Amino acid sequence: MNTAQGFYEVYKSLPKKIQKEVIDLITNDNEEYIHICLPALVDGLTELKEIKAGNKQSRPVSELLKRNSRLLKAI
Secondary structure, X not given: OOHHHHHHHXXXXXXXXXXXXXXXXXXXXXXXXXXXXXXHHHHHHHHHHHHHHOOOOOOOHHHHHHHHHHHHHHO
16 A cells, blocks of 8 residues: 555544545645655554454544644654
């Protein structure tokens, strides 16, 4: 799976409101860069696969944000 496919899998699992925000960020004409932490993306895909397979329970977004806040601060 390439990075674009991975990003799309994560994107599909987002709520519609967040999907719209992601699209707005991508299509924003400002010359700001969007930083995507590849290890976090890979972790997210792995976790999605485990949840879909029934090997792991889903968690609320607030818990995911707490867990990934360290990664976001590093960027």
